[in-house]
Amino acid sequence: MPESPADKSMLTQAQTRMPLNGLKVLDLTLARAGPTCVRHLADWGADVIKIEPPATDGEDVAGNRHGFDFQNLHRNKRAMTLNLKSPEGHAAFMRLVKGADIIVENMRAQVKHRLKVAYDDVKAVNPRIVYGSISGFGQTGPYGHRAGVDQIAQGMGGLMSITGLPGQGPVRVGIPIDDLTAGNLLALGIMMAIFDRERTGVGRWVTTSLLEAQIFMLDFQASRWLIAHEVAPQAGNDHPTGIPTGVFPTSDGHINIAASSSRVFGRFCDAIGQPDWKNKPKWKDQKSRSAHRKEINAAIGEITRTKPSEHWIELLEGAGVPCGRIYSIDQVFADPQVQHLQMATPMHSPVVGDVEVVASAISMTGFSKAIRLPTPEMGSSTDDVLASVGYSADEIAEMRKKGAI
16 A cells, blocks of 8 residues: 555654654564564654565465554654565565664574664664664674573563462563563663764664563562572562561452651551551561561551551541542543543554554654554555655566566
């Protein structure tokens, strides 16, 4: 499907008003980690060209292109097909590299070398290129050759050992946290490299991996081992060190309460009508409350279960005690604060129709987070992108005939 003049005009007008206007990105990513990185760049104005192999035997590598996942990951991009295994396709890619600023890929380490699109290959053509890579376990080392997916990294990165109820056994987190974190970190690293390039004129190879991202996300649980040599156990819904912080029953459900500091704990005790708790020797400080976690949680639960969630939310909010409802996903998007933040943002697709996708979690004065371009159809901008780097209509037709696009 060729790119329409209206699409081109809409892209040009919207791009010029965005902070990353002027950056051209070649997107070689699949799955989730890489696309998460590129989504940041696309949402904030970079001209992203999503490069996919042509469909073979009628099979689209994207999977369900019109499903909720793909539509949410790939908005604000243009799309082209290119067979990097063919000489013509590879030559076209290298011609695109000459005018690009950023390349992002999440292939297994050896694949990009086999395709001759690795950092050293493209740097020879464009020394200013910033090349971003996500792998499962790193580009080198004993596991550098291995493929990795989110759940494997959750396990090997320690997260599953501290998630879930005590004694439950390993539990995965309910989102692909390693994919998402690796993508977020790579986007940050790419922008640092772009900033550095402005001073030096030299591009960089920026890498991260699902395993590194997961270990980074362990944060205080990792430093708990590295410094204090404590191996964190499963703590369920209780905060590992801040007590009382956790899930407590109400007459119509559950709520989260965080009253771990002595100051907030005192306000909490007063608010729920138990001022004497502040002076209990076993509960007088954080260390004591930690030692008697089960006892204090049970005592709080006996009180909170007597009234509905809304009662406790209003009471504790008024007392300055952090608390909150525990929502299902549909309730999240019905919440007035979430609606105020406009975390569901509209997108009109000529194929899918009017839908909502998840907005960027970043806001910036003077810029809109509105979707500029809907998620593209496969190869919808192939001809236009190739023409922009000097290919004639006849050359493009010949490439299509050879299966290069």
